Amino acid sequence: MSEASRAIALQHAASVHHGSGDSEAALATAEAFHSFIVGTAEAPAAAAAKPAKPAAKKAAAKTPPPVDEDAEPAADEVSKEQVGEAIEKMLNANLRPVAIKLFAKYGAKSLSGVKPEDYAAVKQDADDALLNA
Numbered sequence: 443m444s445e446a447s448r449a450i451a452l453q454h455a456a457s458v459h460h461g462s463g464d465s466e467a468a469l470a471t472a473e474a475f476h477s478f479i480v481g482t483a484e485a486p487a488a489a490a491a492k493p494a495k496p497a498a499k500k501a502a503a504k505t506p507p508p509v510d511e512d513a514e515p516a517a518d519e520v521s522k523e524q525v526g527e528a529i530e531k532m533l534n535a536n537l538r539p540v541a542i543k544l545f546a547k548y549g550a551k552s553l554s555g556v557k558p559e560d561y562a563a564v565k566q567d568a569d570d571a572l573l574n575a
Contacts, residue, residue, distance in 0.1 A: 444480070451476035520562040526553050528568035540571050 455472035462468070532541045544567050550556045556564055 447479045448472075448476055451479055520565045522553065522556075522558070522561060525556065525561045525565045525568070528565045528572075529553060531572055532568055535572060535575055537571060537575055540575075541568070544568060544571065 452472045452475075454475050455468050458471055459468040529541055529544075532538075532544075544564065545551055545553075545555065547567070548556055548560045548564055
């Protein structure tokens, strides 16, 4: 039971100090947690002895990697280039006012203002406008 309680204490201490890089504080917290679990501690004072690193580092570590717009899309995804080609076809068919309204529908003034999650819908609307022209 003692090894299991130590493992649990270390697991909780690691989650408290995740990403701080302060292994001494994590071990002190683990010892305090273990003492608390087995009932030999008066209070977990060691856990509060050292303040954690600022939260800004944690937030920076959780930011997703930048999206590479030049990367190949998945088979079912629509790329920015495909949307651009559909809009270009609209412009070549003298449907500029329709293209402007299409961008406005998705809160954009140009192709660069269209959100990636809206690419498929914009392309579909552009193709529909070409078919109905």
